[in-house]
Amino acid sequence: MHLKRCGLGRLQLSLLSLSCDHASAIRNLLHAQLLTAQFQLHSVHQISVVMAKGYWISTGTIHTPLAMVPYISRLTEWLPSVGAKFLVRDVQCDVREGTPGSLNVIIEFPSLQSAISAYESADYQSLIELRTPHSELTLSISEELVA
Numbered sequence: 001m002h003l004k005r006c007g008l009g010r011l012q013l014s015l016l017s018l019s020c021d022h023a024s025a026i027r028n029l030l031h032a033q034l035l036t037a038q039f040q041l042h043s044v045h046q047i048s049v050v051m052a053k054g055y056w057i058s059t060g061t062i063h064t065p066l067a068m069v070p071y072i073s074r075l076t077e078w079l080p081s082v083g084a085k086f087l088v089r090d091v092q093c094d095v096r097e098g099t100p101g102s103l104n105v106i107i108e109f110p111s112l113q114s115a116i117s118a119y120e121s122a123d124y125q126s127l128i129e130l131r132t133p134h135s136e137l138t139l140s141i142s143e144e145l146v147a
Contacts, residue, residue: 061137
């Protein structure tokens with residue numbers, strides 16, 4: 001059995017000289033252990049694993065924009081250190097339903113677990129203290145749908 005990385009969070013598992021039954025058994029075992037992954041059996045000898053990404057989804061209102069500059073600066077500097085990046089950063093979104101506020105932010109992480117770990121880290125917890133006096137935000141952690 002051979003495991004190799006083949007780009008952008010994808011792993012390739014080659015099952016050398018295993019029967020189809022053995023390949024299926026290994027596929028089922030991997031699926032049970034990595035619930036956030038999608039497995040595709042390409043042949044008797046190959047399985048691709050695609051890990052689902054994690055996301056922070058935040059909506060709300062900023063009350064004092066200038067006071068948020070330290071938070072935004074430090075967050076922007078810190079995100080690459082945890083493998084994350086902004087996908088959406090909109091302070092004047094077009095709200096069609098509900099009252100979530102005019103701010104929308106979506107931040108992408110390599111996995112759900114990395115999104116959770118980043119949120120729970122001491123680094124981010126100290127950033128929250130910079131943000132909360134100047135804003136009313138919701139923050140949800142979600143997992144990508146891997147189809």
